[in-house]
Amino acid sequence: MITEFLAVAAVFIGGCATMRNLGLIGWGLAPLGFLAGICLQLGIGLLQVAMALPTSPVITLTLTVGLPVAWWIARWRRGHQAAVSAPLAVASLAGLAVAVVALRTENLAKWHNDSLAYLMAGRLIAEGEYRSTASTLLVTTRALGVPLLHAPANLDNGLYLRSVTPLLTAATLASVIWFLMRGARRGIGNARLATFAALAVLLLLTNNRFIFSFFYLNGHLLFAAMVLLIVASGWLLVVGDRAPNRALMVLQIMAIPALVITRPEGSIMGLLVLLPTWLSERIPRRHRSITMAVLGGTTVLYSGFQGWVFLDRDTELPPSVSGLFLLGIVVLLSIPVLWWTFVPRHAKQVLWLTEAGLWLALLALALRSPATLGSSVYATYVNVFRGAGGWGLSIVALAAALLVVCALRSFRVPYQAALRFPLTTFVPLVFLLAYLRGGAYRPGDSDSLNRMVMHVVPLAVLLLFLLLTNGDLPSPTPVDDVRGQARLREATSPAESLDEDVKPTPSLTGPSSGPG
Amino acid sequence: MAPGRTALVAALVVGAIVTNVVQWPSVEQMFQPEMEAIGRSNSSDIAATSYLRCAWCRQRYGLHTALGVIAPGARVIIATPSAYAPDRETADEISSRLRVFGRVDSIVWVRSDVALESGFDPTPYVIVSGDGGTKGGPWALAVDPKAIPPGGGHNPDEYLNEIVTGEGPARSDTVREFVLIRWQKARPHSSYRYQELLVETSLLPASVRNGLSG
Numbered sequence: 186m187i188t189e190f191l192a193v194a195a196v197f198i199g200g201c202a203t204m205r206n207l208g209l210i211g212w213g214l215a216p217l218g219f220l221a222g223i224c225l226q227l228g229i230g231l232l233q234v235a236m237a238l239p240t241s242p243v244i245t246l247t248l249t250v251g252l253p254v255a256w257w258i259a260r261w262r263r264g265h266q267a268a269v270s271a272p273l274a275v276a277s278l279a280g281l282a283v284a285v286v287a288l289r290t291e292n293l294a295k296w297h298n299d300s301l302a303y304l305m306a307g308r309l310i311a312e313g314e315y316r317s318t319a320s321t322l323l324v325t326t327r328a329l330g331v332p333l334l335h336a337p338a339n340l341d342n343g344l345y346l347r348s349v350t351p352l353l354t355a356a357t358l359a360s361v362i363w364f365l366m367r368g369a370r371r372g373i374g375n376a377r378l379a380t381f382a383a384l385a386v387l388l389l390l391t392n393n394r395f396i397f398s399f400f401y402l403n404g405h406l407l408f409a410a411m412v413l414l415i416v417a418s419g420w421l422l423v424v425g426d427r428a429p430n431r432a433l434m435v436l437q438i439m440a441i442p443a444l445v446i447t448r449p450e451g452s453i454m455g456l457l458v459l460l461p462t463w464l465s466e467r468i469p470r471r472h473r474s475i476t477m478a479v480l481g482g483t484t485v486l487y488s489g490f491q492g493w494v495f496l497d498r499d500t501e502l503p504p505s506v507s508g509l510f511l512l513g514i515v516v517l518l519s520i521p522v523l524w525w526t527f528v529p530r531h532a533k534q535v536l537w538l539t540e541a542g543l544w545l546a547l548l549a550l551a552l553r554s555p556a557t558l559g560s561s562v563y564a565t566y567v568n569v570f571r572g573a574g575g576w577g578l579s580i581v582a583l584a585a586a587l588l589v590v591c592a593l594r595s596f597r598v599p600y601q602a603a604l605r606f607p608l609t610t611f612v613p614l615v616f617l618l619a620y621l622r623g624g625a626y627r628p629g630d631s632d633s634l635n636r637m638v639m640h641v642v643p644l645a646v647l648l649l650f651l652l653l654t655n656g657d658l659p660s661p662t663p664v665d666d667v668r669g670q671a672r673l674r675e676a677t678s679p680a681e682s683l684d685e686d687v688k689p690t691p692s693l694t695g696p697s698s699g700p701g
Numbered sequence: 702m703a704p705g706r707t708a709l710v711a712a713l714v715v716g717a718i719v720t721n722v723v724q725w726p727s728v729e730q731m732f733q734p735e736m737e738a739i740g741r742s743n744s745s746d747i748a749a750t751s752y753l754r755c756a757w758c759r760q761r762y763g764l765h766t767a768l769g770v771i772a773p774g775a776r777v778i779i780a781t782p783s784a785y786a787p788d789r790e791t792a793d794e795i796s797s798r799l800r801v802f803g804r805v806d807s808i809v810w811v812r813s814d815v816a817l818e819s820g821f822d823p824t825p826y827v828i829v830s831g832d833g834g835t836k837g838g839p840w841a842l843a844v845d846p847k848a849i850p851p852g853g854g855h856n857p858d859e860y861l862n863e864i865v866t867g868e869g870p871a872r873s874d875t876v877r878e879f880v881l882i883r884w885q886k887a888r889p890h891s892s893y894r895y896q897e898l899l900v901e902t903s904l905l906p907a908s909v910r911n912g913l914s915g
Contacts, residue, residue, distance in 0.1 A: 294747060318797050321790050577724035585713070586714055
């Protein structure tokens with residue numbers, strides 16, 4: 186019990202200290218801080234595993250809490266703004282303690298065969314046996330994210346932390362609402378915003394599989410949280426003036442390694458969720474370069490480690506590992522492209538070309554082997570439309586609501602493509618992955634794609650409610666109009682074409698002080 | 702912007718929420734307890750729950766889990782070449798299971814072609830056993846009668862049911878030694894012609910013990 190509280194508190198305090206140092210205040214500090222702490226924990230854990238350092242969770246947790254707190258103390262002593270409300274901090278930790286006790290008492294965990302494999306990897310990491318003992322199959326199919334997340338449980342002979350998955354899911358839900366409140370049109374009114382926020386919460390909390398995610402020992406919700414952080418932070422950075430930019434930037438950067446090491450397709454998903462950020466000149470080039478370097482570097486490091494395992498075991502390197510290594514190198518070598526202004530000026534075309542490329546690749550593979558796509562599409566239809574996947578009609582309803590809102594042209598979010606692109610490319614991507622993994626998806630709740638749908642559910646809900654809270658526009662006030670015209674001129678300048686189809690409506694935003 | 706359109710979409714969202722609520726019972730009904738959204742289990746120990754509820758899990762990890770409960774911190778000897786090391790991936794997988802669920806302290810791979818002699822029958826010493834299936838063969842754990850822990854059941858297939866855990870101590874006071882070996886005796890009603898056997902070395906005939914000493 187105490188070990189688990191200390192582990193979760195270390196993640197929470199480390200993440201909150203990081204976010205506070207970067208200027209984040211208010212209620213969002215707790216959920217975003219917790220997610221940031223998980224990113225830190227996984228990032229440090231990756232370095233330990235991949236760089237042949239001791240992999241004890243004690244070291245991981247000590248660094249996760251120690252580095253940010255030392256930074257916070259240094260800032261505080263230098264007189265920088267670092268104030269934290271002591272009563273709120275104590276109340277948060279007390280709440281965390283209550284949550285840990287309650288979740289350890291209630292036996293709510295949900296599991297699948299895969300869960301045991303993840304927890305096996307976690308114990309090997311905690312006991313320093315992962316590099317020497319893990320099989321090539323375990324290293325490539327059960328990515329590091331979940332094992333690293335639960336490894337601290339082994340300090341107490343446990344296999345997993347009872348509270349971390351529910352807390353992660355709760356933090357993701359709260360983060361959706363935080364991003365919604367930051368991204369909603371100003372002047373919408375507190376009552377209306379609260380109503381939409383409540384509807385968003387209800388839409389997620391009535392979803393059977395989202396509730397299941399609170400207790401499911403797997404990486405799908407963790408992956409979804411990282412997708413949300415990267416996409417929503419990137420979008421807020423493009424919009425500007427909604428949240429502390431440094432906090433958003435660091436959040437986005439820290440989420441990249443966590444995304445890459447949580448699922449085998451993490452790096453490919455990373456490309457798609459980061460592309461809108463890379464294409465926006467409203468975001469400083471330095472930040473875009475860093476995100477590109479982190480994605481490329483993490484991919485090289487992680488696939489390089491996997492490659493080392495294969496070579497160490499005298500086993501032939503599979504294309505999935507060498508291909509990812511190559512992908513990481515290509516991303517790193519592509520950083521100079523950010524200095525080529527032609528690309529961001531044609532951002533919209535690049536996004537459409539990328540999406541079209543995914544569909545064409547799928548078409549090409551389908552022509553070669555139509556059975557894989559046919560079976561996968563049928564399985565997805567059975568799972569999502571006929572209920573075999575356990576989603577009820579929730580995904581159909583969510584997609585229908587999004588389509589209706591998008592069809593009504595009056596609902597628009599500034600720089601909408603940054604939020605839309607990761608969702609629409611998810612469809613061809615997952616069917617392409619069926620070919621890469623060498624087998625079609627299957628009907629039933631235990632099918633991979635059926636569970637992968639969760640990866641974009643929080644983001645889809647966020648986009649739906651951002652459309653609702655941005656599109657419902659009253660007549661602009663004269664002040665709004667003046668400010669909005671300034672933003673409009675800036676946003677539609679030749680240097681920014683990411684939202685060519687979504688011109689910011691005059692009353693959408695206040696004066697621009699965004700990056701770039 | 703027409704507020705009516707917002708009302709329309711909001712109604713759509715409310716409809717989606719209502720649909721979720723209405724469908725909840727039928728959705729929840731389709732799952733096994735471990736995949737239901739809400740529901741408590743008797744134990745939060747996943748290794749224990751999966752051992753009791755999941756045949757695949759017992760086939761994969763049952764033998765190793767049994768060792769972890771009966772003799773944590775043991776030393777395990779595995780002869781090679783054998784079915785346990787046809788390639789490095791299989792050997793690593795077995796090592797991982799032994800370390801994680803078997804709480805094994807050390808694994809020793811010994812180059813030896815030793816086999817169980819036809820005169821040696823570990824049956825009287827088998828205190829835990831499990832059925833085979835698609836995820837692995839039948840298995841048995843044979844233990845020195847002097848070191849049988851209290852609390853187990855009488856039927857080897859059910860011996861662990863009351864005491865199984867994946868979260869017990871990693872060590873015990875004495876380091877016991879076992880051999881993992883393929884026992885060429887079919888379990889009744891099994892399609893497998895053999896059983897995976899973890900047998901305490903003190904039970905083995907001297908010739909087998911000597912054959913494993915390298």
